[in-house]
Amino acid sequence: MKDKSVSEGEIANVIERCQAILRITMWVIPIALLLIIISTTISTGEFVRIFAKGLYYLALLSIVVSLITWAYRSRAEKRLRVPTVV
Numbered sequence: 001m002k003d004k005s006v007s008e009g010e011i012a013n014v015i016e017r018c019q020a021i022l023r024i025t026m027w028v029i030p031i032a033l034l035l036i037i038i039s040t041t042i043s044t045g046e047f048v049r050i051f052a053k054g055l056y057y058l059a060l061l062s063i064v065v066s067l068i069t070w071a072y073r074s075r076a077e078k079r080l081r082v083p084t085v086v
Contacts, residue, residue, distance in 0.1 A: 011080045018073035025062040025069070032059040 032055040039048050039055075 008080060011076050014076045015073055015080070018069050018076070021069045022066060022073070025066040028062040029059050029066075032056070032062070 036052045036055045036059075040052055042048070
């Protein structure tokens with residue numbers, strides 16, 4: 001049988017990558033929502049509607065990625081036996 005153990009260093013690297021992804025998505029969501037508000041305040045033309053809808057879907061995608069990344073990071077922390085930082 002194969003040994004499925006993972007070193008602490010590898011788990012720490014996974015946690016660091018997860019934190020980087022969470023930091024990026026933390027900024028994408030509010031910036032996208034702010035741009036939606038600003039663009040729809042300036043105009044309601046067809047281009048702005050398409051632009052705002054794209055930003056809306058980007059914000060939703062960022063939320064989904066954040067949730068998946070958080071869950072994955074939590075599992076990695078449990079494997080490393082590190083308490084989850086909220």
